[in-house]
Amino acid sequence: MTDEYTDNKLETKAADSSSGSYTPPAEAIPAKENPEQELYHAKSFWTKWVFCQDAKVIGIQYALTATAIGFIGLILSWGMRLQLGFPETFSFLGPATYYQSVTMHGMIMVIYLLTALFLGGFGNYLIPLMVGARDMVFPYVNMVSYWMFLVAVLVLLASFFVPGGPTGAGWTLYPPQAILPGTPGSEMGIVLMLVSLSLFVIGFTMGGLNYVITILQSRTRGMTLMRMPLTIWGIFTATVLALLAFPALFVACIMMTLDNLLGTSFFMPEIFTMGEKLDYAGGSPILFQHLFWFFGHPEVYIVALPAFGIVSDLISVHARKNVFGYRMMVWAIVIIGALSFIVWAHHMYVSGMNPWFGFFFATTTLIIAVPTAIKVYNWVLTLWRGNIHLTIPMLFSLGFIVTFVNGGITGLFLGNVIIDVPLSDTYFVVAHFHMVMGIAPLMVVFGAIYHWYPLITGRHLNQTLGKIHFWVTFVGAYAIYFPMHYLGFIGVPRRYFEMYDSPYMTSGVGLNQFITVAALIVGFTQFIFLYNIFTSWYKGEKSEKNPWKANSLEWHTPDYPPTHGNFGKELPVVYRWPYDFSVPGTDKEYIPQHVAPSEVPTAKAEQT
Amino acid sequence: MSKKELNIFKLLAEKPWEASQAEIDNQHDGRTLDLSKAKLGVRTIMVVSTVIFSLFVVSYSDRMLVHDWRSLSEPWLLWINTAILILTSFVFHKAKIYSEKNEFEKAKNTLLLVGFLSFAFITGQLLVWQYYVNLGQYVSTNPANAFFYLFTALHGLHVLGGLFFWARATMKLFTKNYNIFKTKQAIELCATYWHFLLIVWFILFGLMIAT
DSSP: OGGGGHHHHHHHHHHHHHHTOOOOSOSOOOOOOSOOOOOOOOOSHIIIIISOOOHHHHHHHHHHHHHHHHHHHHHHHHHHHHHHHSTTOOTTOOHHHHHHHHHHHHHIIIIIIIIIIIIIIIIHHHHHHHHTOSSOSOHHHHHHHHHHHHHHHHHHHHTTSSTTOSOOSOTTOOTTGGGSTTSTTTTTHHHHHHHHHHHHHHHHHHHHHHHHHHHHHOOOTTOOGGGSOHHHHHHHHHHHHHHHHHHHHHHHHHHHHHHHHTOOOSSOOOOEETTEEOSOOSOOHHHHHHHHHHHHHHHHHHHHHHHHHHHHHHHHHHTTSOOTTHHHHHHHHHHHHHHGGGOGGGGOGGGOOOHHHHHHHHHHHHHHHHHHHHHHHHHHHHHTTOOOOOOHHHHHHHHHHHHHHHHHHHHHHHHSHHHHHHHTTBHHHHHHHHIIIIIHHHHHHHHHHHHHHHHHHSBOOOHHHHHHHHHHHHHHHHHHHHHHHHHHHTTOBTTOSOOTTOGGGTTTHHHHHHHHHHHHHHHHHHHHHHHHHHHHHHHSOBOOSSTTOOOSGGGGOSSSSOOTTSSOSSOOOOOSOTTOBSOTTSSOSBOOTTOOGGGSTTOOOOOO | OOOOOOOHHHHHTOOTTSHHHHHHHHTOOSOSSSSOHHHHHHHHHHHHHHHHHHHHHHHHHHHTTSTTOOOOOOOHHHHHHHHHHHHHHHHHHHHHHHHHTTOHHHHHHHHHHHHHHHHHHHHHHHHHHHHHHHTTOOTTTOHHHHHHHHHHHHHHHHHHHHHHHHHHHHHHHHSSSOOHHHHHHHHHHHHHHHHHHHHHHHHHHHHHHHO
């Protein structure tokens, strides 16, 4: 293999000697066309840890902020469950509090926790390390992105303390009710929510710019797009989706803010309240729904695609086997991303649309099942005859597959107009979307944290607490959401504060109490996880370098955990994809991406 | 030695695990597109802005079908503003050509003219707002008004954002020691962005005239 590249060798030497650095005794290394990145070197505590431009620190800042607000979302869900399981028991829960909890829980979990954690947290930490870059391409913009996110979170939190409290319009914020009196938080809460979302979108666009351009332009030598770990493919596609979808949310937020503050009628139809005609006229609430769901449906995949990517890598590493059908996995990610822009109206089947319109969206929705099914088969086939290590990341990955299949199948039902119409206002939908975009991505988040925690801190998380965390979360999630499907079938409507003595509820009372108890237990377990994260930071078992024997670049930095600049003096050169596990013909169990062919001369390519 | 993946279908057909593909891949320099990161950044921003403005145009087209839509009459001031914006774009192009020819003194002066014209444009837009307000055409008077104010405000904010980067590029020319390559690039990218804003304005203004 080496003989053919004498020319390049010369070129390489010329390029390297000019920069005065050491030339590794390597195979053909092509001339370096990417100039070295100028890094900002922090000098004081403030620039190193607070206003930091290092993507790794920004990633941790993002993750901690998202986790903090996520726990508030968790506590809000307890409030809802207490009300639903034991109505008229808790004096602090009135209808307003209930709707505010529902709204804030939904918005926090979807946007401020999952989106920020996957793209801002994992994206920032992993992208430069996995593609072999020293940092993001625009570190300063990246830092501003985090601070915008923090301000967005603070504005959101501020809405808890304004007169009228946070908005209670439901996480979809549908006008006209979102800004009319009678809806909790219609005074200041809704404005702060809209402002916070707009800030989030601006901040995210800054970050997304970094993720996309770093992945496209700043990879190390030899790292072709098709040699990138699937984690990066997932984050990349999700970021592209977000850059194209978030503007819809931004537009909707601005127009609704104007409707609220300046009395315009973008979304507000003619309305009479208490016998008096309001100044609004002619606006279209359906237009808002279209804008919202044009953002809202890609948002589902903004959360799901990074999860798909990360779980593929976790399964491959912990089953010591290459990903089955790598190319199909990439194809599926790209196709799902593209399709996600033409399915949004399946969230609006009951809005009174033209039947042909619904027919079109039902068809596209069901087509998405094809690439997603391919992915599920590929995960299962990666496990097939793999050397499965039942580590905690693997447990969470297995939990993800099961949960995702579960939520996906109920999605097939709901994608059909005729089944969706009777079910759409029931707990069946709540069960569906919590399974598919709540629990499933969270399983991946947890798995990923257990997987990469040693890389970030140099220590393992406590295994016993981790096992408890997994089993309670996994079994508990099913205890919560399985019964909800049944509640949906018997017709229990969602969004209702209380069912009183409604005949629907007679068989659901016990179930609702059961769900509430399960939710309290699962929620409590997350605090154990939090405890684990904080105590293991300084007390955890020390991890040796590359504890999972993974191939991707982030585990093979000269310093462990990786330090500023990521890769020491020389950037690594990549010679293979990250899935060379148990390659035939060699005694090495795994071959990291930067190992040159001459170091493993007998290795044969795996037949796939 | 660069291999630029422009065809996504070809790209996704690669088999990275095969020896023959590995030989090709080892030569890859890690860049996908032959563009500087700043250029790509500006293009990405323009794509995101295009999505935003397209969504407004879609909302506009949807909303104008409702019976209460009363179109605004365009004052002659708007035509003057349009002319100023065209002139700005033209002058910016001149500045770019000067900087490409390394005539930075001339580039500096043209850039100052760009700044003056841009602020004149924004002032002109504010005068249009004042004109409408004096007529009693407030933002909530009619949906057409709401869209007009929103469009012009967003477009004006984009101009202000561009002026931030214009100021950074121009200030470089006033220092003694600046990186010629970076300054040239900054001027070129700002010029592109101004052309983009002109096209956006044509579409928005055209939409207002047409309806």
